[in-house]
Amino acid sequence: MIRKLALAAAGLMLAATAQAADLKIGFVYVGPVGDFGWSYQHDQGRLAVEKEFGDRVETTYVESVPEGPDAERVIRQLAASGHGLIFTTSFGYMDPTLKIAKMFPKVKFEHATGYKRAKNLSTYSARFYEGRHVIGTIAGMMTKTKKIGYIASVPIPEVVRGINSATLAARKIDPSITVQVIWVNSWYDPGKEADAAKALISNGADVIMQHTDSPAGLQAAENAGVYAFGQASDMIKFAPTHQLTAITDNWAPYYIERTKAVLDGTWESTNTWGGIAAGEVKMAPFTNMPDDVKAAAKKAVADIASGAVHPFAGPIKDRDGVERVAAGAVADDGMLLGMNWFVEGVLGDLPK
Amino acid sequence: MENFIISMIIAATPLLLAAMGELVTERSGVLNLGVEGMMLMGAVVSFAVANSTGSSTLGIACGAGAGLTMALIFSVIALSLLANQAATGLALTIFGIGASGLIGQSFVGIALDPLPKLAIPALSDSTAFGRILLGHDAMVYLALALAGGVAWFLSNTRGGLALRAVGDNHDSGHALGYNVIAIRYLATMFGGACAGLGGAYLSLAYTPMWAENMTAGRGWIALALVVFATWKPWRLVAGAYLFAAVTQLQFYGQDWGLPVASQFLAMAPYVATILALVIISRDVNLTKANAPACIGRPFRAER
Numbered sequence: 063m064i065r066k067l068a069l070a071a072a073g074l075m076l077a078a079t080a081q082a083a084d085l086k087i088g089f090v091y092v093g094p095v096g097d098f099g100w101s102y103q104h105d106q107g108r109l110a111v112e113k114e115f116g117d118r119v120e121t122t123y124v125e126s127v128p129e130g131p132d133a134e135r136v137i138r139q140l141a142a143s144g145h146g147l148i149f150t151t152s153f154g155y156m157d158p159t160l161k162i163a164k165m166f167p168k169v170k171f172e173h174a175t176g177y178k179r180a181k182n183l184s185t186y187s188a189r190f191y192e193g194r195h196v197i198g199t200i201a202g203m204m205t206k207t208k209k210i211g212y213i214a215s216v217p218i219p220e221v222v223r224g225i226n227s228a229t230l231a232a233r234k235i236d237p238s239i240t241v242q243v244i245w246v247n248s249w250y251d252p253g254k255e256a257d258a259a260k261a262l263i264s265n266g267a268d269v270i271m272q273h274t275d276s277p278a279g280l281q282a283a284e285n286a287g288v289y290a291f292g293q294a295s296d297m298i299k300f301a302p303t304h305q306l307t308a309i310t311d312n313w314a315p316y317y318i319e320r321t322k323a324v325l326d327g328t329w330e331s332t333n334t335w336g337g338i339a340a341g342e343v344k345m346a347p348f349t350n351m352p353d354d355v356k357a358a359a360k361k362a363v364a365d366i367a368s369g370a371v372h373p374f375a376g377p378i379k380d381r382d383g384v385e386r387v388a389a390g391a392v393a394d395d396g397m398l399l400g401m402n403w404f405v406e407g408v409l410g411d412l413p414k
Numbered sequence: 415m416e417n418f419i420i421s422m423i424i425a426a427t428p429l430l431l432a433a434m435g436e437l438v439t440e441r442s443g444v445l446n447l448g449v450e451g452m453m454l455m456g457a458v459v460s461f462a463v464a465n466s467t468g469s470s471t472l473g474i475a476c477g478a479g480a481g482l483t484m485a486l487i488f489s490v491i492a493l494s495l496l497a498n499q500a501a502t503g504l505a506l507t508i509f510g511i512g513a514s515g516l517i518g519q520s521f522v523g524i525a526l527d528p529l530p531k532l533a534i535p536a537l538s539d540s541t542a543f544g545r546i547l548l549g550h551d552a553m554v555y556l557a558l559a560l561a562g563g564v565a566w567f568l569s570n571t572r573g574g575l576a577l578r579a580v581g582d583n584h585d586s587g588h589a590l591g592y593n594v595i596a597i598r599y600l601a602t603m604f605g606g607a608c609a610g611l612g613g614a615y616l617s618l619a620y621t622p623m624w625a626e627n628m629t630a631g632r633g634w635i636a637l638a639l640v641v642f643a644t645w646k647p648w649r650l651v652a653g654a655y656l657f658a659a660v661t662q663l664q665f666y667g668q669d670w671g672l673p674v675a676s677q678f679l680a681m682a683p684y685v686a687t688i689l690a691l692v693i694i695s696r697d698v699n700l701t702k703a704n705a706p707a708c709i710g711r712p713f714r715a716e717r
C-alpha cells in the first residue's frame with residue numbers, strides 16, 4: 063500500500079517536472095490581439111518566442127488591459143503567479159510597471175516605449191520615426207493636392223516625433239506640402255478613425271497617414287480613392303489598390319534575444335531603441351506606386367539603415383520659428399524622447 | 415459642410431437603430447442594459463454571415479437575429495426567472511463583448527465592400543441637397559422608417575397602448591387581461607433585434623470589417639439617448655442626430671481650425687448630452703411623469 067502511494071507520488075512529481083517550463087513569460091497588451099495592428103504584432107513576437115524555445119518557455123498574455131489601475135492589477139498578478147519575464151506593451155503602463163518591479167525584484171520587466179528604468183526593468187522601443195521618414199518621402203512624391211492628412215492618437219512625444227519626421231521628409235520633396243493633424247484621443251477606435259479619415263479627405267488631403275491601431279482609416283481612404291499607409295502591420299488586404307506601404311513592427315528578434323538572456327542568466331536592465339538597421343522596423347512591400355517613387359522609397363530605407371540619412375538632420379525650425387536643430391547637427395535621443403513641438407508645415411493644434 | 419452633414423447622418427444611424435429598440439423595451443417596463451453586448455453580437459454575426467455567404471442582406475438579417483437571441487436570453491433570466499434586470503443586463507453586455515471576440519477571432523483582418531449606396535442618377539450626385547439626403551445606403555432610411563413606425567405604433571395602435579400600459583402599471587395591465595410577460599418578451603426581443611441591426615450597420619457599412627469591441631461604447635450612448643429623449647421617439651431622433659453632429663465636430667472642428675483643444679472637442683458630445691439631460695429634468699415631476707413607472711421592476715402575477 064505504502065509502496066503504491068510512493069510510486070504514485072513519484073509518478074506525479076515526474077509528470078509535473080516534465081511539464082514545468084524553465085521560464086514563464088507574461089505579455090500585457092493595451093488592445094485586442096485582433097486589432098491587426100500594434101497588439102497583433104506584439105503577439106506575433108510572442109508566438110516567435112514560443113516557436114524558438116518550444117517547451118522551455120510557457121507564455122501567457124492578457125489583452126485589452128486599460129492603462130491605469132487595472133494595468134497594475136494585471137501586472138501584479140502575472141508577477142505573483144510565477145512569471146519570470148513580463149513585457150508590458152504600452153506607454154501608459156510605465157508607472158504601474160515600475161511600481162510592481164520594485165515589489166518583485168526577482169522578476170524581470172520589459173516596458174515598451176517608456177523611459178523609466180530600474181535594476182529589473184528595461185525599456186525598449188523601435189525607431190518608428192525612421193519608418194515615418196520613408197512614408198513621408200513616398201507621400202511627398204504621391205500627393206497632388208500637397209495636403210497630407212494625419213490621424214493621430216494621443217499627444218505624446220512618440221506620436222509628435224512621427225508627425226515631425228514624416229513632415230520633414232515630405233517637405234524635402236516639396237516645401238509647399240502641409241500635414242493636417244486630427245487627434246482622435248484614442249489608440250484604437252475604428253469608427254472614430256474612419257470618421258477622421260473622411261474629415262481629412264473632405265478637406266482636401268489626398269494621402270492619409272495614421273498613428274492609430276486599426277485598419278479603419280486605411281479602409282475609408284480606399285473607399286474614397288485616396289492613398290494611405292498601413293500602421294504596425296501590413297494592412298494591404300484592407301486597401302488593395304491604395305495602400306502604398308506600411309510601417310511594420312517586428313518585435314520577434316528583440317523578444318527572442320531577451321528571453322535567451324533570461325534563460326542564460328545574462329539579462330541586464332538596458333534601453334534598446336532599434337530601427338530599420340536593427341530589423342525592428344520593417345517596411346511592407348511598396349505597392350500601388352510608380353517605379354520612380356518605389357526607387358526613392360527603397361533608397362530612403364537603405365540610406366537610413368546605413369546611417370547616411372538621419373530623419374532629424376538640421377536645420378530644423380519649429381512652428382514658431384525657433385531653431386531646434388542647427389545646420390549640420392542631428393537631433394539627439396534626448397530631444398527625440400521629449401519632443402513636444404511641431405515643425406513648420408504641420409497644421410492642427412498640439413495639446414500640452 | 416456638406417461632408418460634415420453626410421458624416422453626421424451616417425454616424426447617427428447605429429445609435430438611432432439601437433436606441434429606438436431600447437426605447438420600445440423600456441416603454442414596456444424592461445430595463446435592458448445589455449445594448450452594447452447585443453450590438454457587438456449583431457456586428458460579428460452579420461459580418462461572419464456576409465463574409466461567408468457574400469450576401470449583405472442575409473448578414474443584416476442574421477445580425478438582427480443574433481441581437482434577438484441575446485435579448486431572449488436576457489428575457490428568460492430577467493422576466494421568467496425574475497432576476498434583477500440591471501445586473502442581468504450588465505452581465506449580458508460583458509457576455510456579448512467576450513462572445514463576439516471569440517466568434518470574431520477567425521474574421522480579423524478581412525475587409526468587405528461597404529453596403530451599396532442608393533444611387534438615383536441625376537438627383538443624388540448633382541446637387542448638395544441630393545447628396546445629403548439621397549445618396550445613402552438602405553439602412554440609413556431603414557433607421558428613419560423604424561423611428562416613424564415605432565412612433566406610430568406606440569401612439570396610434572392598440573398594441574402600442576397595451577405596451578405602454580404594461581410599462582406604466584403592470585398590475586393594472588395584468589388586471590385588464592394583458593399578458594404582461596409575453597408583451598415584455600416581445601418588446602425586449604424587438605429591442606435586441608434593433609440593437610443587432612445597429613451593430614450590423616457598424617460592421618457592414620460604417621467600417622466594413624470586424625475588430626474586437628468595435629462599438630466602442632455606442633451601446634451605452636444609445637441607453638443614455640433613450641433617457642435624454644424622455645422615451646419619446648421623435649425626440650430620440652433629434653437626440654441621436656445632435657449627438658452625432660457634436661461627435662463629428664470633434665474631427666471637422668480640428669480640420670477647420672476651430673480654436674478649441676481637441677480633448678475638449680472629444681469630450682463635447684458627452685457634455686452636450688449631460689447638459690441636455692439637466693435641462694430636461696429641471697422639473698422632477700415632469701421627469702417622473704415621462705418615465706415608464708414600472709421600469710426595471712420585476713412582474714409577478716398576483717392572481
